[in-house]
Amino acid sequence: MIWRRLSAVMLKEVRQMRRDRITLAMIVAIPVMQLLLFGYAINTNLRDLKAGVADQANTTASRAMVMDIVATTVIKPTLAARTPQELMEAIRRGEISLGIVVPPDFERRRAEGREQVQILVDGSDNAVQSAAAQLAQMPADTAVRAVVPVERPISVVAFYNPERRSAVNIVPGLIGVILTMTMVLFTGVAIVRERERGNMELLIATPVSSAELMIGKVLPYIAIGLVQTTVVLALGMWLFDVPLNGSVWHVYVAAILLIAANLTLGLLISTRAQSQFQAMQMTFFVFLPSILLSGFMFPFSGMPRPVQWLAEVLPLTHFLRLIRGIMLRGASLWELWPDVLALLAFITVMMSAAILRFRKRLD
Known part of the structure; x- marks a missing residue:
């Protein structure tokens, strides 16, 4: 009887996974992605x-x-x-x-x-x-x-770092890594949570448009992201003596650009996911390439050219150039304008796609 009950539970889980296409894709995609990233894309020998x-x-x-x-x-x-x-x-x-x-x-x-x-x-x-x-x-x-x-x-x-202290290189990048991990996850479950809690019926009955709903969900998290930025920045300067050679306002503008980029990406994920678990899976699928290909952990110049093109799509890649340029080299946002434009373009595309995909319907 025990084995019959266990078999019934196992059969139920297998059937549920078979219906969950995102989970099935993750089973194959995650090991393949890691193999390709570590075997092909990651190279510690710098060239060109x-x-x-x-x-x-x-x-x-x-x-x-x-x-x-x-x-x-x-x-x-x-x-x-x-x-x-x-x-x-x-x-x-x-x-x-x-x-x-x-x-x-x-x-x-x-x-x-x-x-x-x-x-x-x-x-x-x-x-x-x-x-x-x-x-x-x-x-x-x-x-x-x-x-x-x-x-x-x-x-x-x-x-800018003649002593070759690792903290000077890592702490500015940690701002971007933390914001990428948290901001995408926060909005990644936003729309799905409304459906699972039954709030979507209330939203359908309101005159709020899709664009207003998307923007309204993004704005509160910008303040949360700025709090996280302040905490990491203050601790990094206090505990690890990380310099701030550029303008602190430029640091916050760069952080706002990354926060907005990650929040809009999370909204797009939220319009695609059917459950909060799926949203977290898709968030992980985005976070892993971001941390490996952006230049935070491994040198960007050591990657093959096609992988560098892929990394240019990731918001974290451009933010790392901005934050290290401002904090360590004392550059201004105007001097780093290509990365600013790249983040603005990403925000525009992701927000537009999220608004177009979202429908105030229960189905």
């Missing part, structure tokens, strides 16, 4: 870092030295500058990660065996610092050794 070059010597040997550094494939020159100051400004704006400076007296330094090339590094990303340190220790290419000495002619100068 955006770099600027200021070759003030412009001699055969200096050009050979720069070509030797480029040949490592760690960097990809995207900016030609005249002075180190131009490179530092480009780093502050987030346009490049590294700057290669060849001084005007390169030939004299080479003859005296002194440091001949300086690499300026965006220290707000510890992975970039590590890549620059390895780059400085790489031996010169065989074809270049005739004109360039091999004895470590490169020095590395890191800005």
Whole structure:
């Protein structure tokens, strides 16, 4: 009798799962997604870092030295500058990660065996610092050794986090991770909760439009998200001595953009899910790629190009660039306008899709 009862319960669960298409999809999709992410997308070896070059010597040997550094494939020159100051400004704006400076007296330094090339590094990303340190220790290419000495002619100068403290890099990103996890979940169950509690009948009887309902559900959570931002920001500065080199108002504007993006995404999930459990499943399906592909845990530049295109769709990717640029490099929102526009476009698309999908009906 025990086995008959157990079999009946098991059969009921199997039939229920078979009717739940989202759960069935998650059974296959989650392990496949993790395998692809960790096996294909995640790569700790950085390649093609955006770099600027200021070759003030412009001699055969200096050009050979720069070509030797480029040949490592760690960097990809995207900016030609005249002075180190131009490179530092480009780093502050987030346009490049590294700057290669060849001084005007390169030939004299080479003859005296002194440091001949300086690499300026965006220290707000510890992975970039590590890549620059390895780059400085790489031996010169065989074809270049005739004109360039091999004895470590490169020095590395890191800005914004010269001590390479992990907290300086992690704490700003934690603001985005926490907001992504909580905001998507809050609104992800919003519409579903109205149905399960029987409140949808009351909403149907009111003159509130779909757009008013969607916007009304988003606005209260913006205040909650700002409270979370304040808590993480204050604790990070107090406990871990994380600097705030930019405007605090720009930090909050960037946080509002991410909060709104995540809330609208949660609303879209809520219009698709049939139960709160399904909404939480779909939230997890969004959260996992966000934390792995945004550059929070693993270097963004080490990912294959198609994966980087996918990561550009995620709000957390753009927020990390904004928050690290503002807090660590002292950049302004105007200098980081591409990521601001990306978040605004995401908010517009997600909110429009949620409004179009929502219907004030019980079915």
